[in-house]
Amino acid sequence: MTAPAARARWAVFGAGAITADFVRALPAAEHGVLHAVAARDADRARAFADAHGAPVAGTYEQILARDDVDAVYLGTVHTTHAPLAHAALDAGKAVLCEKPLGVAPAETDELVAHADRVGLPLVEAFKYRFAPFPALLRQLIAGGTLGELRELETSIGFAADTREGRLFDPATAGGAILDAGCYPVSLVVGVAAWAGIATEPVVVAADGVVGAVDEQARATITVGPLTARVATAITAPLPRRTVIRGTAGELEIPNVWGSRVESADAGILRRRDGSVEEVRTGTISPMAAEADATILALRAGRREVAEMPWAQTRATARLLAAWRAAL
Missing domain, CATH: 3.40.50.720 (NAD(P)-binding Rossmann-like Domain)
Incomplete structure (x- = not known):
């Protein structure tokens, strides 16, 4: 043994x-x-x-x-x-x-x-990528359960307790887009990749509230046939709800991000035939899972992980820069 x-x-x-x-x-x-x-x-x-x-x-x-x-x-x-x-x-x-x-x-x-x-x-x-539910989400999208993707709506935002510190400091690259908006952007990139859409994502519209840093921001992103509307904030709470719509149905996820201690576990699948199904998985510690994914890659001699491959990291970085520039 x-x-x-x-x-x-x-x-x-x-x-x-x-x-x-x-x-x-x-x-x-x-x-x-x-x-x-x-x-x-x-x-x-x-x-x-x-x-x-x-x-x-x-x-x-x-x-x-x-x-x-x-x-x-x-x-x-x-x-x-x-x-x-x-x-x-x-x-x-x-x-x-x-x-x-x-x-x-x-x-x-x-x-x-x-x-x-x-x-x-x-x-x-x-961390939201490293859990059973995002694995199921990838499977549903890649398997064509929603048909050809058309729309995605997602957001994440909170009201910071104070306007002091790194979040509001340009010297530490503060602001809503890099701190929280990276989550919706990375989801758009991931969903497009899982659906097999090879088109480069483009920010076609953006607005928000900008002081010393971007405090609130919205953007419309197109990726081939998919139009995504994303929003983020560090001065206002925003819904954590995500909806992904396709030609065969839609998936509503109350909180795809989960938390630092527990991964997301549920969504509602509504098919075009009128049927409604709750999709659910178990939960895990997402931070423990991302740590394990890193070590397993190290032991296997791999440079990247399937949950967040480099191509998606790089595409996310380009979109974040475009969003910030558009404001």
């Missing part, structure tokens, strides 16, 4: 709320454990490590120099994603990076090329 592989050793970069959520999810992962914490400030890293039971802590440079770290999770501010991901790849670590992978398409392209060159996994952490 083959002995089970040792669990991979994760280092987390950043000591904020989303990193804490990832750390709390790791015990549900099958293939990795928390081993190290890195931050700009070594004392802050040590405090975070002590709070979460990590044996190792230090600065980014100190942790990347270690040979007992297999993979790095980046939960830092947007503008640090690219330089830290490049450094981690240079150090021989697999990378799971919070969205957006790069602030601009060129950054994203350079990171993908780097990962391809060194032969290591680079995964953009769109």
Whole structure:
């Protein structure tokens, strides 16, 4: 009998709320454990490590120099994603990076090329993709259950507690589009790919509320026969509902994004013949699942994962840049 592989050793970069959520999810992962914490400030890293039971802590440079770290999770501010991901790849670590992978398409392209060159996994952490329900969604769309796709409506938005901090700071690439709007955009890209639509997505209209950063934004995106209307905000709550319509029916999903602790699990399928069916799956920890997908890719010698392939990461980056420019 083959002995089970040792669990991979994760280092987390950043000591904020989303990193804490990832750390709390790791015990549900099958293939990795928390081993190290890195931050700009070594004392802050040590405090975070002590709070979460990590044996190792230090600065980014100190942790990347270690040979007992297999993979790095980046939960830092947007503008640090690219330089830290490049450094981690240079150090021989697999990378799971919070969205957006790069602030601009060129950054994203350079990171993908780097990962391809060194032969290591680079995964953009769109956690909603890593669960049974999105797998079912891909199956329904690819299998033609909805027919030829025509319309998609989706949104995500919230009202921030304060106008201080990274969300409202142009220096850290704040704003609704990069922080939350990347979810609807990535869904449009994914749905089009699952349907076999090869046309490049185009932003044909956009508006919103813009101060120091984009606070609220809407866009219409066309991808071949599919017209998608997306919306996002950091100063107003928005519905998390998604509707995908095709020539054979529509699928309504109350919350395709799920949460940081539980994946989405249900939708309502309405066929053109008038029949209505609830489609449902089990739920899992999506952050644990994306961690496992990264480690499985590392062990298999793969550079990307099926849930969020590089072509979709790059297409999402181009759309986000076009949306921001259109405002």
